Amino acid sequence: MLSRRHFLRVAAAGAGAMLVAPQIVFASAATERRFVFVIQRGAADGLNIVVPYAEPAYAGLRGALAIDTANADTANAIKLDGTFALHPALVQTAQMYKSGQALFVHAVASPYRDRSHFDGQNVLETGGRAPYQVKDGWLNRLAAQVGGTRENAIAFAPTVPLALRGAARATSYAPSALPAASDDLLTRVGALYEGDAQLHGLWTSAMTARGLAGDVSAKQDPASVGKLAAGFLARADGPRIAMIETGGWDTHSAQNARLSNQLKALDTMIAALRDNLGPAWDNTTVLVATEFGRTAAANGTGGTDHGQGSVAMLMGGAVAGGRVIADWPGLRPGDLYESRDLRPTAALDGLIAGAAAESLGLDPQRTAATLFSQAGTTRPITGLVRT
Known part of the structure; x- marks a missing residue:
């Protein structure tokens, strides 16, 4: 019974x-600013998301996986500047970039240097230097900094992800199959x-x-996820911090078609979030990141394997966008990490700390120390968000 x-x-x-x-029951909002973290579980291929088309070694390493920028008769990458182009599936993202509401940070990675999804995601979500070193999540520690009463953070997932677990109250929401x-x-x-x-x-x-x-509906399409998240975030007394989980980024085979579908879904979701947030979009920052990148060279099954450096994306009305931030390491054999991966030259910890702090009106140095205390001295990347 x-x-x-x-x-x-x-x-x-x-x-x-x-x-x-x-x-x-959400917090009495302490700020009108909003910060959304979108995790790409499975290791997203940054080299085909933001394409280094001017890199001489790119086409040879990628072979049939290389994203074209030259043929005007087909759907090709959208040139961002003289070095980088955007995957053709990211149509709405390209528009945001053009309007100064999106930027990309390339050759970025967490401190993790092995290739286990579980361990890599643990490091990304907790903010430690090694797997299982830290028990709570950096997004939860960020929620504690923002303050307010009751829940001020929400995950759009069946359970609260590790990044949002900790002392600060958070909740999760997902559609039912009933x-x-x-x-x-x-x-x-x-x-x-x-x-x-x-x-x-x-x-x-x-x-x-x-x-x-x-x-x-119970079966979530990307536009519905974006609309759902916007419904909560747009509330005057709604959460100001949110996390959205996306999966399916582990493209060991048939990568071109699979990555295109993944990116189209991500593009649709972010656009729906933008369109349904209304005026609140101007105070919103969305950070998209993955646990690690993929190999520079294609494998033998039309895909790529687990790697290191990838790309992170910042989108939102609050973002000081229209640029690609990259200390580009190159893709020649001597440039690669362990002769196989894009070498990380930017710290994902520093990007998270800077973007989160600036998007919520917090001090970047204090935020870096709070979110990544076990990771040593984290230097926040600043100048990402409009004041």
Whole structure:
């Protein structure tokens, strides 16, 4: 027999949402600025996302995987400057770059130098120098710096990811696979709990979350994810920090088609977030990053293997964009890390610290020390976000 509490959760889920936490009550917002972290799980290939088309060794290493910039009769990479071009699937991202709302940091990596997805993601999410060195996540420590009452951070995922776990309160939200409940059922359940001091509050919170989610279906398409996230972030009393998980970036084979689909989905999601945030987009910074990059050379199955340096993306109305930041190491045999990977020349820790601090109006040095205390001296990259 279902308990009343369990039935409440099931009914709320059937209403179109799965509440991973019993209730979603957000902070009294301490700022109008918003920071969104999008993780690319699986090691995204930075060399084919922001393409170093002017690099003499690029085409030879990539072979059939090389992204063309020359043939005007086909869909080709979009030139950003005299060195780099953007993958052709990133149409909306290219528009943001052109309008000064996107920038890219190339040859960037966390301190992790091995090639395990699990260990690499642990280092990326915790902010340590080695796997399992730190137990909580840097995004949770960032939420604690922002302050406010109750939850000020949310993950759009079935459970709270490691990056958001820690002392600061955070929640997660994901669509349910259950069929939507009828309006009649919702009315009856609401009446049933009207006089219950404890469950009435839970039900009200569930219905508020359902209203924010709108008619997002159980099968999430990228546009729906962006719209869903915007619904929460646009609220006056909504969260100011969010995390969105994306997977499928591990392209060992058939990379060209798979990466194109992945990037089109990412592009669609970010555009939907932008379009549905309205005026709040002007105060928003979105950071997209992966645990490590992929090999400089193509493998024998039309893909690439686990590597090191990759590219990170910053997008948003608050971003001082229209540029590629890169201390380019080159792709000749002697330039590569361990003779196989794009050599990291920029610290992802420093990028995260600088972008997070500037996007939320925090001190970059203090933020770097708080988020990456186990990583040694982290120098935040600044000048990324408009004041």
